[in-house]
Amino acid sequence: MPTSDTTVNTPVFREVPSDPIGVKVATLRNGLTVYLSVNDNEPRVYTNIVVRSGSKQDPADATGLAHYMEHMLFKGTSRIGALDWEQESVYLEKIADLYEAHRQTQEAEERSRIYAEIDRLSNEAARLVAPNEYDLLAGAIGAKHTNAYTWVDQTVYVNDVPANELERWMKLESERFRMMALRLFHTELETVYEEFNIGQDQDARKVNRAIREVLFPTHPYGTQTTIGTASHLRNPSQRKIQEYFRTYYVPNNMALILSGDFDPEEVMALAERYFGSFEPAALPPFSFDAQPQPEAPVYREVYGQEAAFVDIAWRLEGAATDDPMMLTLVQSLLSNYQAGLMDLNLNQRQQVLDASAWAWYYQDFSVLGLAARPREGQSMEAVEQLLLGEVERLKKGEFDAWMIEAAVKDLRLREVKSFEQNRGRVDMMSQAFILGIDWARMTNRYDWWAAVSKEDIMAFARERLGANRVVVYKKEGEDPNVLKVEKPAITSVELQRGQLSAYAQEFLSAEPEPIAPVFADFPAHIHRQELQPGLELACVRNTENELFRLDYVYEINKQCDPRLAMALGYLPYLGTSRYSAAELQRQFFRLGLSFDVHVNDDYTYLTVSGLSESMEEGMHLMEHVLMDVQPDESALQNMIGDILKRRADAKQNRNFVLRRALGSYARYGADSPFQNRVPEAQLRQLQADELISLLKSLQGYKHTVHYYGPEAAEQVAKWVGQIHHRASALKEVPRARSFKQLPTLQNEVLFVDFPIVQADVMLISRGTPRFDLGEFQLSEWYNEYFGYGLSSVVFQEIRESRALAYSAFAYYSSPDRADQAHYLQAYLGTQPDKLVEAIPALSGILKDMPVVPGQAEHARLSILRRIESERITKGRYFWEALSAQRLGLEEDPRSGLYQRLSAAALPDLEAFHAAHVAGRSFRYAVLGSKERMPMAELAKIGPVHELSLDEVFGY
Known part of the structure; x- marks a missing residue:
């Protein structure tokens, strides 16, 4: 790919004044595009290297290729990771x-013989x-979020x-992008098999595929999937992968995108x-046939374990047209999580569960898509x-014209907030490059939106959002189309953990001058003043933009009174006398504001945020709600029914079952914060006045008002003093209920x-x-x-060497x-038949940690x-100071961490492992289908306790 000419030209930047x-x-002479946005809030740079090709470019007979190649770009080159490239x-x-x-080859025995030889040579x-030398080198330079993704x-x-x-x-x-070494290929292929199998358990992915097949009947968006087909995964072609790399991974099809x-x-x-x-290099032209629009609604049914929902979608035109611009505005008018048509008419009126609009660009x-779950x-x-x-309301114009202006304002607010972080900027620049949209058009799209009239919206909806739609009913039940990719026979690869390539040795020897760390001085940055006994104001000045956030922070929480979660959940459905x-x-x-309420196991938050120019009016409105909220018995009964439905649906959500319900049971048993909720019988007897009284009682407790925004602390204190209603004498917060975290005395299995x-x-x-503190450090x-x-040791041993899991960490x-x-925790996500090997492998390295001095030092x-x-x-x-305070610390905990690790040596790590890891017993929380599970092997770990969903959920 490279040539020898490296003459540097003075860059010619293209910029947009607004x-x-x-x-x-800017564009290099070879066609590589570079997007840059300077943000000096911290000495870091967020980066994307974007290749403008994905699964759309996969050969029809080798789907999944682009995604598989993404995995291989982490494996190194003839220099990165190579100990003897010639051999x-x-x-x-x-x-x-x-x-x-x-x-x-089609004959099964011959295929097995060939794969056995592949396995032998791979070893x-x-x-x-x-x-994984690339990851080690990225870590050595202090990289975070090292990852990649493939899409269409x-x-x-x-x-x-x-x-x-x-540099x-x-x-x-x-x-890394100079060439691609397809090393450790067959173990990585096993990882992609796992990813394919994971998709068989994800109902949303199956629904998306059903939508694509209807809307894109002859386009790769609908005829191919990014993960690929089972048959193609079983029959990979390294030649085609290299051909794809040579064809599309060329500078005139790539961009470096940086913010920092x-x-x-x-x-x-x-x-x-x-x-x-x-x-x-010249890129192959991509062409496709015009896709026929459905003449009548097309219905599809998808089955799976998760809760039922309905998804409706319409196909619109692509990035070179105005359709995506209108799509963004229409989506916001329908659903902006606050005042969209679906938000108010469906969610707030409790007509369905979780209605929302979504978009693909x-x-x-x-x-454009609409989705909701049935009550x-x-x-x-x-x-x-x-x-x-x-959608009919849009067509008929049954919305206020000012909603368009408010929607545009909301879009800008969200963008300003996202631009506070480097990632938000990089994501926007990446989208522009991927879609081929000129940056001036991206920047000026607010002017385009400002010119859109109510009549334009109505006409668009009437013309584009008709019978030409696909409707998917995602039903609960066994999916007859589940297809599992079986693993081939693989011998564990012997990894050379302690060795470095010549490239890595040279790379690591050229360290730049370090950056001096800067730790947060909380007292210096947070202006605190007592407004009255039990009421503190904590202010931090925002000098970056015109956004603010005001929080009332109460230490009363849902473990003080589980009904508090019900009360705060009830509030969005209520009005006032006005x-x-x-x-x-x-x-x-x-007003360009959001009003949010939240309670967790530590605090209750009442928050108003948005445009600073609207803050005073927003405070008045929030206080009016809190003081004058009116009960609505019908809304309460609907909410209770929805809570019970959500509780039932949670039992069908794999991640919720494992991480919330079963994970909590493993830590606490049945008497846990997770199970400390209002039981159904008591829930059905809740009275509206009871919850209103609980809401209004918050004003009587000690609390903190936190402000982040451009106003001076004196002005904020004045507004709080004039507007914020509270009792003249504030009470102590009632003691929260405590729960015993169970000691882990022996190995045992909790199986669901x-x-x-x-x-x-x-x-x-x-x-x-x-x-x-020392243990944390x-x-x-x-x-x-x-x-x-x-x-990491876990990744290399479990996934890279043995291909025993798609996901493994500790x-x-x-x-x-x-x-x-x-807590010491670990996780395996794999196939049931691999548990026989995977669990002992993970348990073994937890007990006897392999020590590679160089790798430990790089970490x-x-x-x-x-x-x-x-x-x-x-x-x-404020929030970091609050977190430190909960741990009994007064300073930024990173300061002590930096000092401790600066002085640490390998014996400290080994001593930590000996004292806190080696010899530990575990509760193995296992989730899976019993008919596929090696129950006899699980019994070898320790006593097996088969638990029902009712037991781990407490209902």
Whole structure:
């Protein structure tokens, strides 16, 4: 790919004068596009390397190829990860030939023989590899969020690096994209098999596929999936993967997209130095036939374990047209989680559960969708008609004209908030490149929206949102189309953990000058004053934009009174003597504000946020709601019915069952914070006045008012003093109920029979019963080295070496309150038949941690590099101080962590493992289908307790 000419030209930036984030776009001579947005709030740079091709470009006979190749871009090159490339490359060529032979062979015995030879040669080649060296090097420069994703039009590679490491990041990435070594291929293929099988348990993915098949009958958006078909995954072609790489991974089809603390001209010089020699190539034209629109609604049924829902979708035109612009505005008018037609007419009026509008934005087409779940006893046909009724309101103009202006204002507010973070900026720039939209058009789209009239919306809805739709009923039940990809026979690969390639040794020897860490000085940044005994004002000045956030923070929580969650959930359905519930939402929306309420196990929050110019009016409105809220018995009864329906639906949500219900049971048993809820009998007897009284009682308790925004503390104090209603003498918060975290005295299995293809296993073990600062500090190193990331011991041993799981990790968690325990936790997501090997493998390395001194040291330094370049942003000062306070700390905990790890050495890590990890017993929380589960093997771990969903949920 590279050539030798590296002459640097003065960059010519394309800019848009009205751009709020000052994006500079430039193009190298070879066609590589560079997007840059400077943001010096912290010395870090968020990066995307975007390839403008995805599963749409997969060959029809080799689907899943783009996604599989994304995985392989983490495996290295002839330099990254190569201990002896000359010898390894010979093995890899033989393996590639064998895969072609395997692909062309139909006879089962011969296929098995070929795969056995692939397995043998792969093990020989693996001895010449430094595994996951790319991830190790990314970690060494302090990278975070190292990841990638593939979708229909794009493949995107993500990193977040310290600003002083930008050159080494460029150097590493240019080498990464120079060529692709298909090493450790067959174990990674097993990982993709796992990902395919995971998709068999995800109802939303199956519904999306049904929609695509109808809307895109002859386009790859509908005829192919990103994960690929089972038959193609069983028959991969390394030759086609390399051909795809050579064809599409060329500079004129790629972009470097960066936001952070840097000099744009220096970045362009680096881009030219490291990527300027890459050779462009002509891209194959992509063409497709016009897709017929359905002439009448097309119905599809999808079955699965999760709760039922209805999805409706219409196909619109692609990124080169105005359709996506109108789509964004229409989606917001229908559903903005506050005052959209669906928000007010369906959710707020309790007509359905969780109605929302969604959108897909692709190069060739776009899609508008509506979705909702039925209430108890409600038919899917009724839900469908209610959703379509809101589209009819658009067509008839049954909405206020000012809603368009308010929707545009809301879109801008969301964007301003997202632009506070580098990732939000990079995501927007990436979307522009992927869709081929000029940045000026992206920046000026608010002018386009401002010119849209009510009549335009009505005409668009009448013309485009008619009978030409697909309707999917996602029903509860066994899916007859579930197809599992079986694993081939794989021998565990012997990994060379302690070795580094010559490239890595040279790379690691060239460290830049470190960045001096900066820790939050909470007293200096948070202005605190007592407004009266028991009422404190905490202010942080926002100098970046015109957004504010005001919170009333009460230490009363749902463990003090479980009814509080009911009361706060009831509030959005209520009006006052002046406004109906819907009118209240419209008032906040018109002002560019949001009013939110929330309660958890620690605090209750009442929050108003949005445009600073509306803050005073917003405070008056929020106080009016709290003081004058009126009961509505019908709304209460509907809410109670919906709560019970949601509780039932939660039992069908795999992640909720495992992580919330079963995970809580493993920590506490049946007497847990999770199960401490208002029981059904008491729930049905709740009275509206009872909940209103509970809401109004909040004004009588001690609390804190937190403000983040552009106003001075004196002005905020004045407004709070004049507007905020509270008792003259504030009471202490009642004591919350406490729960015993059970000690882990022996190995035991908690098993729940659940109809999924995969198996989920969580290992949970209680450690030190109270927060320990030293334990927290060393656990960060342990997690980085042992349990997190592609270069961690767990990942390399369980996934890379043995291909025993799609997902595997371990971590030593610290509590968020001083009186809570530390936990050692681990997770396996794999096939039931692999548990026989996977559980002992994971348990074994938890007990006897493999120690690779160099890798452990890189993990320690990686944490230090990240801390040096991290900054707590102003909007987080109060919340970070509150978190530290809950642990009994007065200062930024990163300060002590940095000092401790700066002085730490390998014996400290080994001592931590010996004291807090080795020899631990575990509760194995296992979720999966009993008929597929190796129950006899589980019994070898310890006593098996088969639990029902009713037992782990408490209802």
